[in-house]
Amino acid sequence: MAHIYVYSPSGAVRDRAAFRRGIKRLRALGHEVEIDPDALASWQRFAGDDDTRLAAIGRAAASGADLALITRGGYGLTRLLPRLPWRQLARAAGKGTRFVGFSDFTTLQLGLLARHAAVTWAGPALCEGFGMASRSEGSGGPPGAVAESAPDEIMLACFDDLVQGVGEGTGWRLPASDLAALRGRSGRLAHQACLWGGNLTLVNSLLGTPWWPEIKHGVLFLEDVGEHPYRIERLLLQLQHAGVLARQKAVVLGQFTDYALGAHDRGYTLAKVVGHLRDALKIPVLTGLPFGHVPTKVLLPVGATVDLWVQGREALLLWGHLH
Template sequence: MIYPPYLKAGDKIAIVSPAGKVNPEIVKHGSKRLREEGFEVEIGENAFAQSGVFAGTDAERAADMQKVLDDESVKAIIFARGGYGSLRTHQLLDWSKFLQHPKWIVGFSDITVFHAFLYLNGVASVHGVMPAFFDQDGVPSESFRLTIELLKGKIPWFKEVNHPLNRGGEALGKLIGGNLSIVYSLRGTPFDLSPEGNILFIEDLSEYLYHLDRMMMNLKISGVLEQLSGLVVGHFADMKDGDTAYGKEPAEVIREAVDEYRYPVMFGFPAGHVMPNYPLIMGAQTQLIVGEKESRLNFQL
């Protein structure tokens, strides 16, 4: 796995919008936070464009992203937001120059598309905060601080109190996954999961419980779940029930899907669509330890 160069003061970070339309004020405030950290910031020319639910047309979004992928003066790309549209944007991109000179990309949710592509091409990336998550209660969030520290080369390690549905054990493997709905949508495409021996991270937002079960059953019946070495479950926020109650909580749905396997399972990892949203290095060799009282997630770069 290739780990892009870490950042230093004065380096340029680009903010582009490859998916959903954005609130310009949130992005402008986010750029201010990055400048306070000592970085130069470039916002894509079309970052605030709008075309239906998208941040401009497919061509406009791709033009901004292509520019920063190719620009060697840009040392990291932080996406303005997720939403929907990354896969459409991706179809218009040429990654050849980027893959010759990789840089960190940062984002989550719909950005899982790019994490999947980069993993398959041997480049690590950061599942981490975008501008709407830079602040909490009017000050820089801990999630933002940890993400910036990671980009500067301080690798985080995490220790969490155990969830009652955890399954104990130790695992070592590359970290894959991201937003479960996007992972599910990529099944059968060139960006499908490579599960064998790896640790899968999943999170999601505002899905019906029956659809969560549908996605987990897809991963189970297709053989993905049985090939894993470990599972890390992040936030499943604002999940919805139907007129007839499904009868299980999100964690119960997920645990049931992996009950027959023996690898460690960690619930409640603080990453996803609500705070805290801690940074994860996708593609990194990762150690997962689920003990009786606490769980640990360590990156072994």
């Protein structure tokens, strides 16, 4: 199977049990898992100080692994941007190492796309993707006991496709609101467009910096966690006012989770945010992409050229040419 290098470029791993479960599950799938010596380092909220994490990123790039998988996201890569080994990372990607991660990892992915047009993969981290556990309730076990639950099947299938080099794309069922907004438009919405994006907050943090990828006629995918709809709208408006959104072929929204509406909102929901965005843009805005801070997560090639189709209620992102 695959040689997987596990390292920690961002936040410290606090859940050691999830880390062990993730390693165990990857090995049970037949993979050779190499663990970076500082994967469990801790300094303040980070997985080691800046020099420690930079060294870990360098070791991941030099590992020759088939996949370099982060342990978790959090925060930390933004402060490393001026010092990241961009050429070394690009060479490793060019030689076949597939860098996989999401959330804070968006920073490295878009910086690498801007600097070297290298393809990386938006996908699970070790702890949240492979190391999850569920608390057993009403099962007759002791209170608070932890029962292992298998990683999400769709995520596993997409991960296996990446390992085997056979993945050609992904698809999902569009909500009725998307079909109404498309007004009967179907077929190919984008052809040979650059797929880019990731965590919305991290995408915006790069705007106006040397690590911002100037993508035109692309497909921009976005997700976020713990952000109220008004903050999501504010971030989207920043991209709109900067002219970023209008230059794309389409915007694809993934999962926006872990927020709570209050009495003050009075019907102001995420759906209202999406509606406002659609009214302001002339390009398609699709929702429901199974990607974000959720168990069911597809893997997406950041920086690859893709075709985007709508067929009936199905949306399809295709990148079969990569293999």
